[in-house]
Amino acid sequence: MSPKLKLLREVISNIFSRPATIQYPREPAAVSSEYRGLHYPDLNKCIGCSLCMVDCPANAIKMVKLPPDYTNPKNPRGIYPVVDYGKCVFCYQCVFVCPVKAYITSNKFDMADYVTHNSQALSLKTIRKGDKG
Amino acid sequence: MAKYVEVPVGPQHPALHEPIMLRVKLDGEVVEGVDIVTGYNHRGVEKLGEKNSWVRDIYIFSRICGICNAVHAQTYTQGVEKLMGVEPPPRAKYIRTIVMELERIHSHMLINAVMAEAIGFDTLFMLIMRDRERVMHLKEIITGQRVHADIHIIGGVKRDLKPETAEKVLRVLDYIEARLKHYKKVFEEDYTIRKRLEDVGKISKQEALKHSLVGPVLRASGVPSDVRVDDPYSAYDELKPNIVVRHEGDSLARMLLRWDEALESVRLIRAAIKNMPKGNPVPKAIKRAAGKGEVFSRVEAPRGELIYHIVSTGGPKPYRIKVRTPSFNNIVNSGFAYIGERLADVPVILTSFDPCISCTERVLVVDEKKGLRKWVPFMALSRGEIRVA
Numbered sequence: 001m002s003p004k005l006k007l008l009r010e011v012i013s014n015i016f017s018r019p020a021t022i023q024y025p026r027e028p029a030a031v032s033s034e035y036r037g038l039h040y041p042d043l044n045k046c047i048g049c050s051l052c053m054v055d056c057p058a059n060a061i062k063m064v065k066l067p068p069d070y071t072n073p074k075n076p077r078g079i080y081p082v083v084d085y086g087k088c089v090f091c092y093q094c095v096f097v098c099p100v101k102a103y104i105t106s107n108k109f110d111m112a113d114y115v116t117h118n119s120q121a122l123s124l125k126t127i128r129k130g131d132k133g
Numbered sequence: 134m135a136k137y138v139e140v141p142v143g144p145q146h147p148a149l150h151e152p153i154m155l156r157v158k159l160d161g162e163v164v165e166g167v168d169i170v171t172g173y174n175h176r177g178v179e180k181l182g183e184k185n186s187w188v189r190d191i192y193i194f195s196r197i198c199g200i201c202n203a204v205h206a207q208t209y210t211q212g213v214e215k216l217m218g219v220e221p222p223p224r225a226k227y228i229r230t231i232v233m234e235l236e237r238i239h240s241h242m243l244i245n246a247v248m249a250e251a252i253g254f255d256t257l258f259m260l261i262m263r264d265r266e267r268v269m270h271l272k273e274i275i276t277g278q279r280v281h282a283d284i285h286i287i288g289g290v291k292r293d294l295k296p297e298t299a300e301k302v303l304r305v306l307d308y309i310e311a312r313l314k315h316y317k318k319v320f321e322e323d324y325t326i327r328k329r330l331e332d333v334g335k336i337s338k339q340e341a342l343k344h345s346l347v348g349p350v351l352r353a354s355g356v357p358s359d360v361r362v363d364d365p366y367s368a369y370d371e372l373k374p375n376i377v378v379r380h381e382g383d384s385l386a387r388m389l390l391r392w393d394e395a396l397e398s399v400r401l402i403r404a405a406i407k408n409m410p411k412g413n414p415v416p417k418a419i420k421r422a423a424g425k426g427e428v429f430s431r432v433e434a435p436r437g438e439l440i441y442h443i444v445s446t447g448g449p450k451p452y453r454i455k456v457r458t459p460s461f462n463n464i465v466n467s468g469f470a471y472i473g474e475r476l477a478d479v480p481v482i483l484t485s486f487d488p489c490i491s492c493t494e495r496v497l498v499v500d501e502k503k504g505l506r507k508w509v510p511f512m513a514l515s516r517g518e519i520r521v522a
Contacts, residue, residue, distance in 0.1 A: 003318040011256055020263045032270070034298075036277035057185065057192035091192045091283040096291045097419070 212430030348437020
């Protein structure tokens with residue numbers, strides 16, 4: 001079959017087939033489990049070494065003091081990273097460089113919102129108040 | 134001195150978002166000369182690179198270009214690895230090669246789709262872009278994102294290739310190969326495409342060499358030059374890519390050559406997965422300081438030879454990094470290719486070099502005798518309010 005006829009046949013069959021595009025956000029977008037999406041540090045594991053902050057190419061990570069009622073003996077300096085998702089480029093250098101593999105990763109990508117988000121609330125959920133580590 | 138009309142094409146284009154401007158000087162319909170104006174997208178990346186550490190710069194330099202990000206990361210990383218005396222494991226080299234070849238396939242599919250759109254064949258544009266998304270998905274399952282691979286790290290890669298992912302890549306490649314062959318045939322045989330591209334923007338072998346054009350533009354004019362073969366890096370010394378060469382030198386040859394190269398990339402990815410060595414490609418620790426020295430690193434990007442010149446005075450940051458991208462050679466030096474062609478062919482010739490630009494909606498009327506230059510809105514021109522005599 002000549003390519004022109006083949007193309008024509010494809011075009012006609014496309015009229016009757018399901019659209020290739022999806023109606024996001026009404027339909028969920030198919031994202032693989034490998035996708036580099038939302039990530040936040042697990043404070044049970046974090047030792048406050050600040051390597052992720054040093055390597056972040058977008059300066060999206062800031063080291064913040066743990067609130068007074070949260071303690072972790074593995075983290076003597078009592079600091080933990082907060083990722084600013086508005087600045088983050090999702091290169092996952094922080095996830096890669098972390099010596100204790102503290103980052104929890106996900107394939108969540110739809111973070112567009114009217115307010116800026118950071119990882120603080122998510123991270124503080126990982127550790128209980130008054131937890132002794 | 135002859136009177137001519139100057140039509141500014143660019144710097145904003147509705148199809149491809151590359152801010153560049155062509156000042157086309159017209160005598161009637163025929164192009165008399167083209168001034169290429171660049172500098173609309175200066176972001177100071179080289180200076181930013183000097184201010185950041187060796188590791189951060191991998192991500193900064195890979196963001197120079199969205200399409201060829203893995204190639205930029207490869208050129209930078211292999212240069213830095215040479216400076217630091219680090220040798221990546223063989224498996225890492227193969228994974229890098231697979232990602233770079235996937236990038237070549239989707240880059241070539243993109244520019245062919247854009248070419249189809251530029252000549253008014255929107256159906257073909259949609260079909261190619263739909264199939265290109267499958268390649269992007271492969272990149273996503275290997276690296277984690279469909280555009281920015283970010284898989285390179287000094288001394289290896291950040292993720293290993295899982296066997297089930299490799300199997301999926303092979304499965305999708307079968308589909309992609311069939312589609313690439315089909316699209317190549319469409320470009321070869323379709324009457325409309327041939328009419329618009331054949332013998333348009335012809336560049337002879339001597340002209341291509343004289344103006345130091347690179348990549349597919351050079352190979353379409355009959356010069357067998359490919360860094361992957363001339364100066365093999367990563368796994369290319371073992372995979373032995375074939376150089377695709379065409380001798381016509383016109384826009385059609387450049388587009389067909391890209392289809393052939395994409396098919397060659399499919400073969401290379403299959404060979405890389407088949408011959409992939411075992412071992413751990415992920416480095417345990419990253420080296421963070423380099424000694425004194427300079428390095429010249431080059432890689433065959435989808436658009437041609439990409440060069441990095443890295444200078445180090447020792448320590449945690451580079452002293453200077455100079456980037457020479459292939460598009461710079463191909464676009465800035467290609468003004469001669471438009472002369473004698475029609476105005477309608479200007480976007481086609483430009484697209485065949487693999488960037489893109491546009492027509493803004495006004496023209497500049499130049500009277501060289503009186504030295505007058507006047508911007509005219511397109512609507513006024515179409516209503517016949519302006520006379521160009």
